[in-house]
Amino acid sequence: MVNYTFKGGIHINSPHLAEKLVVKQVPPPEQAVLLLQQKVGGEATPCVQIGDKVLTGQVIAKTLGRYSANIHASISGVVSAIEKRLIPHPSGINGICIVIDSDGKDKWIEIGKYDQDFKNYTPDEVIQKIHEAGVIGMGGAGFPTYTKISNVQDVNTLIVNATECEPGIMCDDSLMQEYSSDIIRGTEVLMYACGSYNSIIAIEDDKQEAYQSLLMSNHNDNISIVQIPVKYTSGAEKILIKILLGIEIPSGEFASDHGVLCQNVATVKAIYDAVIYNKPLVSRIVTVTGSAVKEPRNYEVRLGTSFASVVMQSKPNSNPHNIRIGGMMMGVDVPSVQYPICKITNCIFVNNIKPKSSVQSCIRCGQCNKVCPVGLLPQQLFWYAKSENIDRAMDYNLKDCFECRCCDVVCPSHIPLVKYFSFAKALHSKQTIERQKTDMARERFEFKEYRIERNKTERTDMMAKKKEELKNKMAEDKAQKDKILQAIVRVERSKKG
Template sequence: MVRIEEHKHLTENKPIEQAVLPARVVIPLLQHLGKTLDRVLVKPQDHVRRGECLATSDKGVFAPVHASISGTVSQIADFPHPVSGFCRAIEIEGDGKDEALDTMKPRTSDEVARLTAAELRAIVFESGIVGLGGATFPAHIKLAPAKPIEDFIVNGAECEPYLTADNRLLIEKSREIVDGIKLVARIIQPKNISIAIENNKPQAIRCMREAVKSLGWRVVVLKTAYPQGGEKQVIKSCLRREVPSGKLPFDIGVLVHNVGTVVAIAEAVYLRKPLYERVMTVSGACLENPKNLLVRLGTLVEDLLKQCGPMTREPKRIIMGGPMMGIAQFTPQTPVIKGTSGILALDEAEEKEQEESFCVRCGACVENCPIGLNPGLIALAIAKGRLDLAESYGIMDCIECGLCAYVCPGRRHIVQAIKAAKLKIRKQQNK
C-alpha cells in the first residue's frame, strides 16, 4: 500500500447538492454484480412514477431497478452502458412533475421497531440495494450469511483519488448512518461494530465519533494509503485478520458494507425509498465547479458535467468511478448507475500516454502490491501464454487495485493484463 496523489481537495469541503432533475433517464437492466434482469414490468408508453419498480427477476443473484423520475416509458432498447459497452435499458421521458409513488410514506419509529429480521431483509431486497462502494453486489445476499457474523465493518475509507462522496455522507448523514448500522445489526447480530475512516478525513472522523459516542462502536482511523478501502485491506487494518485466499469475508465471520449502502438501507426502511438516487463526486481538472451531487440514477453523464461546468478544458477522457479502478467512457451519453461513485473529466496532463517499455525488474510492483504478489512476474507469465504459471503465482488473489501499473516506471500494463487473464482463467474453469 502506498500514499498516492489525492486530488480530494477539489470537492472534500463541498456539501452534497441535489442535482438538477433530469428531463430523461436511461435505466439499464444490469446495475449489479449478477445477471441482467429478465422480467421487465413496464412497456413503452406506460406512465411511471418515481420509486416504481421497472424490472426484476425470479431467481439468481440480482437486484430490481426502479424509476428515478416520473414520466413516460419511451422505449426499451440497447443503450450505452458504463461497464459493459451496451446493455438493454428502459428510457423514461420525464414529465417534470417528479411525482412519487403513493406508497413512499415514511415508517414511524414504532413500525420500524416491529419489523423482523426477515422483513428488513425483504425491504433491502425490494429496494434494489447493492454495494455502493462500486462492487454492486446485492446487499440482501450479504445480509443472509451462511455463518454467524462477529464483526461488522462500515467502510468509509474511500481511498480512490478525487472521490469524496463517502466523506460527505459521513459528515452530513451521520444520523442516517447510525440508523442504518442499527438496522443491519438487527439483521445479522454482530458482536462488534467498527466504522473505518482514513485519516485524511478529520471532519468525518469527528462527526462519526460524535454520532456513535454512547453506542460502544469503534471508529477506526486508518492510515491514508491506496488501496486501504479494499475489502481485504480494510478487514486487515481494522481487525488484524486476513481473509484466506479464495474465501469470502463471511468465512471468517466478517461483514463489510460501504457507508453509502448503509445510508441506502436506512432510507429504504425509514422512508420506504427504493434505491433510485445516490451521492457521487463529479470532479476533474476540466471542470470549473467540481461538486458532490445527489443524482437520480439514469441521469446522463453529459447532463452532470454541464452542472459542474463550465469546462476549463476539453476533457480527453471521462472516467466513471475513481482514476485507479474506474472505467473510461467512450461517450458522455452513458447513464449513471447504482455503482457510480464518481465521474471524472480528465485532460491529458493527468494521464500522459506513454509507450510500454520492458520490465527492468525494479521491484516497485512487488514492493507495493497489497496482496504480496509479484505482479511483474505474473504479467510476464501471461505474455508467454503460461496461465498455469500465472495461477501458481497467485493471479486469482489479485484485487485489481491497479497499484502495480500506477507505480511501474516502464508504464507496463500489468493490472490490465492480469484482469484479462483472470477472465480467461474463469472461463476455462467454467467449461
C-alpha cells in the first residue's frame, strides 16, 4: 500500500460493471475508417492512394514532425476513399480519414526481423520502433509515446498507470488479467528505453484478479506493483505521483521535470507488441457499458471499426441513447454512434436519456471546495467565470483546473461548474490572443516611431558630420594655399636677393 494520499477527490461506485471481464474479440470490420489526426498534434500524411491494395499492418499515413503518429491499415483490402468524415468530437466536426474496404482475408504485411531480447537494440532503436509502430498514449491523452519518452531525461522512476482513470471503464482491468506477462515485459522494455532503474505499476485495490496476475508474472525486483485506494481522481498523473512518491508537482511544471515518466498500462502493452514483435498499433480494447446496454463488456476491436457495430454486441435497448466517449466524468457526449474507434477510444457509455436536474443558485455550501483534488476554490472560480472576470479567475489558478468534475458532482444546486470553467478558459485564450495581437500592433507602431526618430537623428548627425568635414577640408585647402603662397614669396625674395 502507499504512504501518501491527496486531499479532495470523491468515491464513486463503478456503474454497470461487466459480468465477465474476458475480452471478446470482435472480427475485423468490412470497412475501416482510420482517422489521420490523433488528439494531440497534426495529421499524418497519407502514403497510399485511392485504389491501392493494402495489407493489415501496412503504414498508410506517416508522421509529420514529433507530434503526430504513423497510421497503419487495420484490415487488408482496398483504399476506397481519403476524405473528411465525422470524427468522435462533441461538436460534430470532420477530420481526414483513410477508408479501407476489406477483402475479407485480413492478410498481414510481412513483419520484418525482430529480436525478442530487446537489449540487443540500443535505447534509441527501441524508441524508434515505438515511433514506427504508431504508439500513442492510450489512456485518453493521445500524446505520441516516442516524443514523451525522448522528451524526458534522467528518469528516476517509471510509473505505469494501471488505475482505470474513471469509474465504469474496465478495459485496463481485462488487459492486465489477460496480458500480465506482456505488461511486465513491456515495463522492462520501457525502463530500458528511458534509462530508469525502478518502476512502479500502480493499480487500484478493487482489482484483485489483475493485481494477482501481475504479481505472478513479475520476476523483476526493480518493478513494484503497488495497490492504491479507489478514489477518483487518483489516476490523474500529478496526483498519482503524489500518492506514490510524495512529490507535489507545482503548477506549470511537469512530471519529467522531476525525473518521473508516466505511461498508461495499455500503452505499455502496445510498446511490448511494437518492440518485441514489430507489431504496429492496429487494435485496442474498448469498454462498452452504460444503463442502456444489456451486456456491458470489453472488446478487442480493430481501429476504424464503427462504434455502432461494437455497441450492438452489448445489446443496447431500443430507446434513444445518450452516447459518451471516455469516462462518465471526463468523457464527452457525442450525437450518435456513427464514429470510428480510434487509438484513444477506451470506453463508450450508452445511457438511457435522463431528465436534467434544474440548476439552482449557489447556496455557498462549500462542498465543491472540499472535493477539488488540486486545491482550487471552485465556488470562487464560478463567480469570476460567471461575471467574465477572467483575470481574477486566473489569479485563482483557473488554469490548474483539469476539469475532473468532482465539484460538479457534489454541487447540490446542480450548477454545471466545469462548463463555466471551460468557457472561462476559452475566453482567456481568446483574450490572450487578442492581447498578443494588440501588443504586437503597439510594438510595431512604437518601432515605426522609433525608426522615424532614429532616421531623423541619423540624418542630422550625417549633415553635421558633412558640415564638419567640409569645414575641415576648406581649412586644409586654405592651409595648403597659404603654404604655396609662402613658398612663392620665398622664391621671389631669393631671386631679388
